[in-house]
Amino acid sequence: METAFPVLHDVRPLRVREQAELHQRAVPEEQPVAIVCNGTTLAVMMATPADLEDFGVGYLISEAIVDSSADVERSEVVAHQQGIEIRHWISPAKAQRMLARRRQMVGPTGCGLCGIESLEQAMRDLPPVRSSLRVQAAALRQAVADLRALQVLNASTRGVHAAALWHPEQGHRLVREDVGRHNALDKLIGAMATTGTPPGVLLLTSRVSIDLIQKAALAAFPIIAAISVPTNRAIEAAESAGITLVGVARDDGFEIFSHPGRIAGC
Template sequence: MNSFKTTATAPEIARRNGVIRVGSRVVPEEVPIAFSYGGSTHAVMMGTPADLEDFAVGFSLTEGIISSMAEIEEIAVVDEGRGLDVQVTLAEDKEDALRARRRHMAGPVGCGLCGIESIDQAMRVVPDVSNVSLALTPKEIAEAVAALNGAQPLHRETHAVHGAGFFVPGKGLVAVREDVGRHNALDKLAGATLREGAKGADGIVVVTSRISVELVQKTAILGSAVLVAISAPTALAIRTAEEAGMTLIALTRGEDFEIFTRSDRITTGVVADVA
């Protein structure tokens, strides 16, 4: 159990309609979260101190350290005072593989991605999800985004965190995780779905942020073939989604949205005029 809270109260001076008001605002906490394997720190993330077991599982999955829950023997969260150390005990063969991977690392990572040592690894080939059969309607896409927006208590309180949800047609939103970091939120979601035994191919990932290539990579590793966002994608994210056979939907506003890749999974119903 850690002593860190997810929010704090900060004093503020607010100007509204020309009127100055002195008051306070609830803001999210952000702390260093280390992931350690076999007693050695692998990466340190800045994030929200909640759902740390999910975070550890999801991070381990999306970074290629594990491929199933069976490869993790234990997770312990240690409060280090200024941050949290999430200590993961892996099965022996996975521990040996990670140790060998560390020995081959050339030096400190400077590209902003965790546990990688080259540009080639940053541009890694993602799993192929082109064969995932899933049909969605505009109504279901709108339902997924609306459900995510309504299931973020930390965001409602602070207006300063990202959310990631896993939506299964016919069942609704089955998991939601929040974090100050959009990648962290998706890692936590991946961990939650894996721990609950959910299959990524059965549903779609919904996020409250723009779509960067890392979000596409993490979604594909989870096994989901559809990624929906309220903001726009990057060009690299689009190319990566296309290579993976993933459906990329962005700029979602109700039943209005833009499809960038694999539109065949969406029953739009109407063919628009082409300018």
């Protein structure tokens, strides 16, 4: 029987509507999950720790390492302090295909951590983000609402994410779009670097997982506001890095999950 891991966590964000109040909310759990085949780590993904053996077998099939579940001789799920390993064993013939395929595999674009090959790397320490930036709650709500009109590609496709840099005194400075939420943020960080634009408030049209917090911390964003709910790991990472994390950001309000002191007027 597969080991059961928690998939939900109860947190108490500060909900800002007409007035601010603490309330209860369940947020999804994510864990670094290493997919290991015949002792070789193929990928480390941030994933919901449920149906893990299915996840591992599905990954082997979708990456053309095996043809069916019958090619997997044995599986086990092993919990570590840093995360979870899904271990599979396949035949020597399939292992040869795996090694050939591994040389051609591109980095995952959905929930993967490209280039990461260990659980320790996935949960790396983050530099502290220090900033005196403060924003008014009403201005932040308006910034989120105004972002929709700036999503040119999404207006045509309704299928891409946006990452935007906003400043309370300068407005929306930069907006970048991509089908991948990680890619959109990477594009924004690259644009900031090439134009010499300092960080401000990061606006995201996607959910927030720990890998986005890691990227934002390295780019020194003091405030993140996203339209969706963050994961539990994202909240922990933001708290540790000193980042103000705002989620469920809509026209009528938002919820603050870490370091609320940077949000005034709530």
